[in-house]
Amino acid sequence: MTVSMTHTVGSDGAKNGSDVVLDVRNLKVYYATPTGNVRAVDDVSFQVYDSEIVGLVGESGCGKTTTAMAILRLVQPPGRITGGQILLDGIDLATIQGADLRDVRWNKMALIPQGAMNSLNPVMRIHKQIADAIQTHEGRKPAKELKERIINLLATVGLPSRVYSMYPHELSGGMKQRACIAMAIALHPAIVIADEPTSALDVVVQRVVGETLLDVKERLGVSMIVIGHDMGLMAQLVDRLAVMYAGRMVEISPVETVFDEPLHPYTQLLIESIPSIKERKPLKLTEGLTHDLRNPPPGCIFQLRCPHVTDICREVNPPMRELRTRHFVACHLYE
Ligand SMILES: Nc1ncnc2c1ncn2[C@@H]1O[C@H](COP(=O)(O)OP(=O)(O)OP(=O)(O)O)[C@@H](O)[C@H]1O
Numbered sequence: 001m002t003v004s005m006t007h008t009v010g011s012d013g014a015k016n017g018s019d020v021v022l023d024v025r026n027l028k029v030y031y032a033t034p035t036g037n038v039r040a041v042d043d044v045s046f047q048v049y050d051s052e053i054v055g056l057v058g059e060s061g062c063g064k065t066t067t068a069m070a071i072l073r074l075v076q077p078p079g080r081i082t083g084g085q086i087l088l089d090g091i092d093l094a095t096i097q098g099a100d101l102r103d104v105r106w107n108k109m110a111l112i113p114q115g116a117m118n119s120l121n122p123v124m125r126i127h128k129q130i131a132d133a134i135q136t137h138e139g140r141k142p143a144k145e146l147k148e149r150i151i152n153l154l155a156t157v158g159l160p161s162r163v164y165s166m167y168p169h170e171l172s173g174g175m176k177q178r179a180c181i182a183m184a185i186a187l188h189p190a191i192v193i194a195d196e197p198t199s200a201l202d203v204v205v206q207r208v209v210g211e212t213l214l215d216v217k218e219r220l221g222v223s224m225i226v227i228g229h230d231m232g233l234m235a236q237l238v239d240r241l242a243v244m245y246a247g248r249m250v251e252i253s254p255v256e257t258v259f260d261e262p263l264h265p266y267t268q269l270l271i272e273s274i275p276s277i278k279e280r281k282p283l284k285l286t287e288g289l290t291h292d293l294r295n296p297p298p299g300c301i302f303q304l305r306c307p308h309v310t311d312i313c314r315e316v317n318p319p320m321r322e323l324r325t326r327h328f329v330a331c332h333l334y335e
């Protein structure tokens, strides 16, 4: 493999203990359309442990954002959680309602949405936006205390204190993204979900934002789910990698193991497609789904693109199995 790591994980992939913070079980999210249900997330299970970053990868349309939105209970109609559990501190987020949901959503979880930096209010200074987030959920605070807290938050994400009084347009893309990270951690959530936090940034800035997330994780011990496409960045950033294909989870593994020995044919293609200067290779990955998400084939979800497909793949959906320590794969090749 060609990507260098900037941090090490234990052999079992759990870096700072192995308490489960978030436990997603058999999650299903469907979008109702006139021609049938789009199975955007179809029976997905995974856990997020204490103080770890899980990277969620997979091609466009495979259900990454929908998974994130479901965890935060922000799926909009015609989308609906049709099955499964989302357990956080023993509470099932898939079913709680009203005030309970509001409490959990912002006090225990935070979202850095896809395209977050463009969602900053252009006519409001940074400190005001962060202060609003804090005071909406914690009530009014003395001005001095609030200011200190905001300047501390900015420092945590590597921003100088002068950003406090700036407007979004005065910040670079990377600084804006870091301001969004500061806002996300303002209420000390147990889990932060960042949806494509580095797309639309240049490579150097991507790296800075990646390092900011890593730093925040290490300093605050917060758990994160980072959604992304960039496998190089994933290698730099995450403790474990979760790979989705067409609404299903196909592989979950400690990051080094999966880069050294990807097991699922789709993950293998993803990793082989990382460009390398040393060795120029043709791209083997054909792009785009081969089936309609409203009408998945029986059996394995990857069968139509898999180079190793056999009869059983066309009939039986392979279950997730732990093939190596903490390395799970859903593939008939290994049975
Ligand atoms: N409102 C909707 N109605 C019908 N289908 C939808 C709706 N929103 C999303 N989908 C479908 O659900 C699937 C998953 O979408 P999702 O946005 O979760 O993918 P993603 O993995 O985040 O993709 P990207 O990498 O492009 O952000 C896609 O096939 C998409 O077309």
Ligand SMILES: [Mg+2]
Pocket: 064, 065, 066, 114, 195
């Ligand atoms: Mg998305």
